Amino acid sequence: MNETMVCAVGRVATQPVYREMASGPSARFRMAVTARYWDREKNTWTDGHTNFFTVWANRQLATNTAASLTVGEPVIVQGRLKVRTDVREGQSWTSADIDAVAIGHDLAWGTSAFRRAGKAETAPASAQPEPNWETAPEGSAESGDARAQHPPEAVLLT
Numbered sequence: 001m002n003e004t005m006v007c008a009v010g011r012v013a014t015q016p017v018y019r020e021m022a023s024g025p026s027a028r029f030r031m032a033v034t035a036r037y038w039d040r041e042k043n044t045w046t047d048g049h050t051n052f053f054t055v056w057a058n059r060q061l062a063t064n065t066a067a068s069l070t071v072g073e074p075v076i077v078q079g080r081l082k083v084r085t086d087v088r089e090g091q092s093w094t095s096a097d098i099d100a101v102a103i104g105h106d107l108a109w110g111t112s113a114f115r116r117a118g119k120a121e122t123a124p125a126s127a128q129p130e131p132n133w134e135t136a137p138e139g140s141a142e143s144g145d146a147r148a149q150h151p152p153e154a155v156l157l158t
Helices: 059-068 144-149
Strands: 005-012 017-021 024-039 044-058 074-088 091-105
Touching (some): 005 091, 017 059, 024 059, 044 059, 044 074, 059 091
Antiparallel strands (some): 074 091
16 A cells, blocks of 8 residues: 655644544644754754644554653654645645654653553453363374374474
């Protein structure tokens, strides 16, 4: 499938909004990405145009995003770019969304301490008893004549 994957480096512009949906957790926040360039005439770094993206996270990424990000923090977002155009009140609007695959702090600006999120307890898939994987004892009717004459060889499993 052809999709436009992007990696955007910027800052969290709005506090992440977390919602429990029927399909699972979802979170969204706005991200500001400002181009910077070296202005030779002024001999200084200058801010260029700022692009704003709405970043969408789902499932465990949504939960971790809501717990980890606050406004102003530097972030790196990787995901699928979705550009939409619609008409509202007679005006044409264009929005750029990123359906996030990965979100993290930009460590060029500071440090971050990783903490593994706890997993939810899940019930066993089925209540069926464990099958009996042992072979029948030698000399029994199930073992067959070949096994009775030659004991099993040791096998090294790696």
